[in-house]
Amino acid sequence: MAEIEVMKNILGENDRVAAENQALFREKNVYVLNLMGSPGAGKTSLLERTMERLKGRTRMAVIEGDLFTSRDADRIERHGVPVIQINTAGGCHLDAPMVQKVAKKLDLGALDLLLVENVGNLVCPAEFAVGEDEKAVVLSITEGDDKPMKYPLIFKESAIALLNKADLLPYCDFDMAAARDDIQTLHPGMDIIELSCTQDMGLSAWCDWLLARIAAKEEA
Amino acid sequence: MCKECGCGETNGNTRLQFQVTGYTEASAKDAEKALLGLPGVLYVHIHAHDGETTVDYSPKKTKLMDILGVFQARGLEAAL
Numbered sequence A: 001m002a003e004i005e006v007m008k009n010i011l012g013e014n015d016r017v018a019a020e021n022q023a024l025f026r027e028k029n030v031y032v033l034n035l036m037g038s039p040g041a042g043k044t045s046l047l048e049r050t051m052e053r054l055k056g057r058t059r060m061a062v063i064e065g066d067l068f069t070s071r072d073a074d075r076i077e078r079h080g081v082p083v084i085q086i087n088t089a090g091g092c093h094l095d096a097p098m099v100q101k102v103a104k105k106l107d108l109g110a111l112d113l114l115l116v117e118n119v120g121n122l123v124c125p126a127e128f129a130v131g132e133d134e135k136a137v138v139l140s141i142t143e144g145d146d147k148p149m150k151y152p153l154i155f156k157e158s159a160i161a162l163l164n165k166a167d168l169l170p171y172c173d174f175d176m177a178a179a180r181d182d183i184q185t186l187h188p189g190m191d192i193i194e195l196s197c198t199q200d201m202g203l204s205a206w207c208d209w210l211l212a213r214i215a216a217k218e219e220a
Numbered sequence B: 001m002c003k004e005c006g007c008g009e010t011n012g013n014t015r016l017q018f019q020v021t022g023y024t025e026a027s028a029k030d031a032e033k034a035l036l037g038l039p040g041v042l043y044v045h046i047h048a049h050d051g052e053t054t055v056d057y058s059p060k061k062t063k064l065m066d067i068l069g070v071f072q073a074r075g076l077e078a079a080l
Helices: A012-027 A043-054 A071-077 A096-103 A152-157 A166-171 A176-186 A203-219 B025-036 B064-073
Strands: A031-037 A060-066 A083-087 A113-117 A134-140 A158-164 A191-194 B014-021 B041-046 B052-057 B077-079
Touching: A012 A031, A012 A096, A031 A043, A031 A203, A043 A060, A043 A071, A043 A113, A043 A158, A043 A203, A060 A071, A060 A096, A071 A083, A083 A096, A134 A152, A152 A158, A152 A176, A152 B041, A158 A176, A176 A191, A176 B025, A191 A203, B014 B064, B025 B041, B025 B064, B064 B077
Parallel strands: A031 A113, A031 A134, A060 A083, A060 A113, A134 A158, A158 A191
Antiparallel strands: B014 B052, B014 B077, B041 B052
């Protein structure tokens, strides 16, 4: 019986820096979530709704990842939350050294929650740890129910799948039961929340999930 | 993989093709689901009628023995 092994660790240096980041975040007792998903899935909108709901309940900051522009950071800044924009200038994901560089500019000791919005992409961000406690994937209904099986790694790596734009279900050919079944097949027991950032659906469940994660880290 | 940055040049993944005997339509579906539930398994394609089974997985996250265990637990015989 022969097994072909392709074990070259091209991510080795990234993993080393990610471990450093994670140690720093642990020391400062900050829960870090790496938020991933396609362009247009609603990651930034979700962060905005999250900030509206959690303001005054937890101390948070945001790191925004985009190829170009500070448009997302500008949106976040309007909510009065500390935000740093990383422009990857063409790079398709955030990596640990990028996050390490900007994390120094944040007052981590004054934070409970650091939300890292990764570059819009269902593939590469899943392969690069940035030092997060957990990853989350946002999949919008308009993208189609076939995406979990087509892009399995991001669902395997994430602790929670956020099915956004659920208010559009009546207008889309999206089989929610099939999508849920595929996600559970790929990642048995994975948390799934259906939500809509525009219609205020599922956001309480999402914020409760986040607060529970922050509390669990504080207790650890 | 991404051409912009070259990330995941090899992706660290391995594709194995098994010849599996003993499939029924139901056991093939069950095996597919169980294989996909393993942490490193990203893709499974099974031809139940001739037993040809393709598995893409990351050896860093899932051992070959775990994959073989899925077949064995269902009374299936798998050969590479």
